[in-house]
Amino acid sequence: MFTFTSPDITDNIQPFFVRSESTPQPDEITLATFVQQDELSELIKLVDYFPGPISAVLHIDSPSNEPGAPNPIARLHTMRNSNPKIRSQVDIHLITTPQTHRRPASSTVQQQSNLHRNLARFFSRTDFVLLLDADGSLPATDVSKSFKDYPLWMDKLRAGNVFVLPGFNDDSAPGLVPVLKASQLPREKTALLELVHNGQVVLSEKTWKRTIRNVDFNTWANQMRLSAIQNYDPYFAPSVIMRRDKMLWCPERFGNNQAACLFELYLSGADFWVLPKDFTINGGDHKEVVLTEREKTINTRLYQKFHEESCLKHARAFYAAGEWDSDRARHCRISCQKGIFEFGHKFPMIIIIIYF
Structure with a gap:
């Protein structure tokens, strides 16, 4: 964590800038996320949907002390004073970009979202976290209750496994009026399936991307128990x-690439289980980050190189520990001996030649 972060940035981090009035229990699930300075209203939505503790990073990246400029800190305190749920549930960790590192308001450079994810998770006050992206997604169901109802799931969670919430979007084009009003967003699976069949809601590409079906909707629609993800896609997010x-931790060389966080977890041996009833829903009224073609090209090339580096790193670690043939290393064996790498059965030997 913080490997690729400027010291000027990390010196301006204020953990628990605002601390919630309640003290969560260690076995609770904390929603770990981040909010942009011009979209603080997302906090109101989050506390309406999520009943548990929330650890949120707020990054102040542009000046707010100029005449007529909005003041996110003042707005945060106003929201907190007027909303008892925010006071009770939300911890805010503040990052303030120093004047020398601030970027113009018109800049399209991505904020350091992987840094934000790491900080929100690091400063959570419970043993477990729900990593929720700042794209307008909301936890439609009470995931904490699901885990309380199934103690075996908690055992898998404690053992280092990862649980996936399928994500769904309002089927409206970006920038247009959402198809569904906030009051119409589904809060249980049966209501969701009806909206999907009516064509009003679609499965998010973050959950189901390219040609590999990490979460097969037809299977999930009838699913009553946990199911393990097969044919893992490195772009899964x-x-x-x-x-x-x-x-x-999330690799911070990427400005915003949640898939990189999960890909390394998968290679390290974590099993990914799809929750049968829980999901997230995005109402479609959130502004999308627009990248230039140059940024897209750089991100694509960097991520391809990251795949190779991650395979080399984890395969070497498993081989050095004598675990290359173990069940824990099976994800690394399968993912790193196919696709663009094509190492075949000699992959461990290549690692030895490179590192020893």
Whole structure:
């Protein structure tokens, strides 16, 4: 964590800038996320949907002390004073970009979202976290209740496994009026399936991307129990529940690439289980980050190189520990001996030649 972050940025982090009035229990699930300074209203939506503790990073990246400029800190305190749920549930960790590093308001450079994810998770006050992206997605169901109802799921969670919440979007084009009003967003699976069949809601590409079906909707629609993900796609980036500690952190070389976080977890041996009844829903009224073609090209090339580096790193670690043939290393064996790498059965030997 913080490997690729400017010291000027990390020196301006204020953990628990605002601390919630309640003290969560260690076995609770904390929603770990981040909010942009011009979209603080997302906090109101989150506390309406999520009943548990929330650990949120707020990054102030542009000046707010100029005449007529909005002041996100003042707005945050106003929201907190007027909303008892925010006071009770939400911890805010503040990052303030120093004047020398601030970017113009018109800039399309991505904020350091992987840094934000790491900080929100690191400062969570419970043993487990729900990593929720700041794209307008909301936890439609009470995931904490689901885990309380199934103690065996908690055992899998404590053992270092990852639980996936399928994500769904309002089927409206970006920038247009959402098809569904906020009051119409589904809060249980049966209502969701009806909206999907009516063509009003679609499965998010973060959950189901390219030609590999990480979450097969037809299977999930009839699913009553946990199911393990097969044919893992490195571009998979849904909301997940995991341990707060003893798990790999998001690589901060990427400005915003949640898939990189999950890909390394998968290679390290974590099993990914799809929750049968829980899901996230996006109302479609959130502004999308627009990248230039140059940024897209850089991100694509960087991520391809990251795949190779991750395979080399984890395969070497398993081989050095004598675990290359173990069940824990099976994800690394399968993912790193196919696709663009094509190492075949000699992959461990290549690692030895490179590192020893």
